[in-house]
Amino acid sequence: MSSSAPISRSDIELVHHLIERCLVMKMTRDECMEALAEHAHIDPIFTTTVWNELEKANKEFFYAYNFSQKVNTT
Template sequence: MVQHLIERCLLLHMSCDQCIKALAEHASIRPIVTLTVWRELQKENRHFFQAYFHSISPRPLMGSYIRRGPRFARRKQY
C-alpha cells in the first residue's frame, strides 16, 4: 500500500520530503515507514530516480534571455 501511495506522489512530481509529509497527514503512515519504502524503491530503480530527480529539480532561469531587450524592438534614433 505504501509503495502504491509513493508511486502516486511521484506522478504528482513530489519530492521525498513532500511525499513523507503527505502520507503522514493524509494516510496516517509513519514517516519512517515511508522513508524506508522510498529508499528501497530507490535501490531497485536507481536509473528511474536519477531521471526523476533531474526532472523535478529547479532549473535556473535563462539569464541572458531575460537581460536582453525585445528581439525586434526599434532602435532609438538620435
C-alpha cells in the first residue's frame, strides 16, 4: 500500500487482520510494523494508526497484552 493512494475500508480490515495474526504470534508493535512492512509492503505509519485504533477500542485486552509482553521480556 503506497502512502499516496486513498485508504479503503478493505485496506483497514486487511491490516486489522494482519495485526491480529501478529498478536497471536505474541509480536510487539514494533515487530508487527517491521513484519508488515517487509512481508506485506504496508507503510509502518498505517500499521501504527490501525494498531492505535485497536488499542482505543480494546483497552482491557491491550493492557493485558502489553503487560504480558513486559513480563515475558524480564
